[in-house]
Amino acid sequence: MSDSTCLKKTHIVQLMRELHHLISPKFERCTGMSASRLQLLHLLYDHGEISQSALQKEANIDSAAITRHLKQLEAQEKVVRRKNPEDHRVTLVTLTEQGIDEMDAYRRERDTFVTNLLQGFSDEELPTLLAMLHRIRDNANRIEG
Amino acid sequence: MSDSTCLKKTHIVQLMRELHHLISPKFERCTGMSASRLQLLHLLYDHGEISQSALQKEANIDSAAITRHLKQLEAQEKVVRRKNPEDHRVTLVTLTEQGIDEMDAYRRERDTFVTNLLQGFSDEELPTLLAMLHRIRDNANRIEG
DNA sequence: CCTCAATGATTGATACATCAACTAATATAA
DNA sequence: TTATATTAGTTGATGTATCAATCATTGAGG
Numbered sequence: 018m019s020d021s022t023c024l025k026k027t028h029i030v031q032l033m034r035e036l037h038h039l040i041s042p043k044f045e046r047c048t049g050m051s052a053s054r055l056q057l058l059h060l061l062y063d064h065g066e067i068s069q070s071a072l073q074k075e076a077n078i079d080s081a082a083i084t085r086h087l088k089q090l091e092a093q094e095k096v097v098r099r100k101n102p103e104d105h106r107v108t109l110v111t112l113t114e115q116g117i118d119e120m121d122a123y124r125r126e127r128d129t130f131v132t133n134l135l136q137g138f139s140d141e142e143l144p145t146l147l148a149m150l151h152r153i154r155d156n157a158n159r160i161e162g
Numbered sequence: 163m164s165d166s167t168c169l170k171k172t173h174i175v176q177l178m179r180e181l182h183h184l185i186s187p188k189f190e191r192c193t194g195m196s197a198s199r200l201q202l203l204h205l206l207y208d209h210g211e212i213s214q215s216a217l218q219k220e221a222n223i224d225s226a227a228i229t230r231h232l233k234q235l236e237a238q239e240k241v242v243r244r245k246n247p248e249d250h251r252v253t254l255v256t257l258t259e260q261g262i263d264e265m266d267a268y269r270r271e272r273d274t275f276v277t278n279l280l281q282g283f284s285d286e287e288l289p290t291l292l293a294m295l296h297r298i299r300d301n302a303n304r305i306e307g
Numbered sequence: 308c309c310t311c312a313a314t315g316a317t318t319g320a321t322a323c324a325t326c327a328a329c330t331a332a333t334a335t336a337a
Numbered sequence: 338t339t340a341t342a343t344t345a346g347t348t349g350a351t352g353t354a355t356c357a358a359t360c361a362t363t364g365a366g367g
Contacts, residue, residue: 029295
């Protein structure tokens with residue numbers, strides 16, 4: 018592979034890192050909640066009651082982080098947890114009514130945010146970008162870890 | 163904007179987050195150093211002696227984080243710090259000989275990593291992707307912060 | 308039935324990033 | 338030139354992520 022190709026690839030990887038660094042705190046300020054936590058809430062919204070380990074697998078977050086997030090979301094009365102009566106090892110999590118209600122507002126904020134972030138992208142460009150990101154993800158999954 | 167466009171944008175943003183989450187620890191394992199710290203070393207390599215505040219501006223990292231990274235890099239004898247004799251507020255940082263030597267290895271590891279991560283991307287696709295990421299960055303910079 | 312392995316969740320230690328508060332040095336302006 | 342503001346860097350508190358160790362519960366095999 019040519020040097021210039023490698024250089025471009027390096028720039029892309031650097032830029033992706035920089036973007037995350039730039040976007041993540043802004044997302045949090047605009048939506049009022051961190052992307053991780055909002056992801057958990059969305060998973061709960063879509064799945065209904067779900068175990069923490071299932072959440073963990075879908076969100077790809079460490080189970081310790083799941084526990085800590087849910088502890089705080091529970092304190093904010095956005096979720097409830099209960100032991101699965103059929104298997105006392107597993108904890109089942111659900112959105113509260115309040116949590117469900119608040120999701121609408123969070124969703125709106127998120128939609129505004131992503132709209133602004135990808136402003137100017139045409140209907141042809143978006144699928145192109147999405148496909149590229151998927152390919153990068155597949156490559157990443159092949160790298161030893 | 164149509165719902166499906168917004169949905170695509172949301173997917174893209176989610177995927178970018180997921181990618182960072184996936185790539186960052188792998189990068190660290192493969193190269194033997196976190197991307198932040200390697201970025202600092204690269205900046206030092208390119209600039210020669212440079213002040214911490216200049217480093218901070220280029221790396222876009224909090225100055226507290228800069229201080230702590232450099233403290234450890236100094237303990238590992240990869241960098242040296244000295245006060246600017248003309249302005250005792252500023253601390254000037256340089257790579258040590260050892261630091262410079264080690265950069266070759268780090269660079270090789272990084273090149274291997276980014277090559278694998280972007281495997282299969284053609285010479286036409288890479289600039290396209292890079293341009294798109296730049297546009298996203300510009301959009302992000304326009305979002306209130 | 309009883310041991311031992313596997314699973315789900317939690318906790319503690321550690322790492323890294325941020326913000327806010329602070330110190331020290333320098334620049335500005337009355 | 339003295340008071341004030343600005344700049345560079347450090348430190349402490351906090352939040353979040355990881356890994357490793359631990360506990361409780363369940364499952365499987367002798």
